[in-house]
Amino acid sequence: MLVQPYLFFDGRCDEAIAFYREVLGAEVTMLMRFRDSPDPPPPGALPPGFEDKVMHANLRVGETEVMVSDGPCTGGPGFRGFALTASLPDEAEAERVFAALADGGQVQMALERTFWSPRFGMLTDRFGVAWMVMAMPNE
Structure with missing residues (x-):
């Protein structure tokens, strides 16, 4: 079993990727934007202008893979006790x-x-x- 963190950046994913590349030496091993998805999202699923945002990316930070996205966070009163x-x-x-x-x-x-x-x-x-x-x- 492999458990990996998945972080949502509410439209700031490109900025976060650049920051973690500079600070942590993160390497982008995969990146897909919403406009590149083989299946377009249903009408109204994304805010206007989100087609250039990050749908999914993988970052390698040292020996760790972290997944990141601008995409809709699960939201709601979720678990917040993590670092x-x-x-x-x-x-x-x-x-x-x-x-x-x-x-x-x-x-x-x-x-x-x-x-x-x-x-x-x-x-x-x-x-x-x-x-x-x-x-x-x-x-």
């Missing part, structure tokens, strides 16, 4: 990634030393995605 975790090889890289993700976002816990990591912090980025950033402990 993506970025485990970085050292403190300097953890500090760089944390600062970049925090730019335009909101820090919940500043990057600091914990009993499990030399640097750990929590934030929500500019797209509303919750992150936990940590430096891997030296063994």
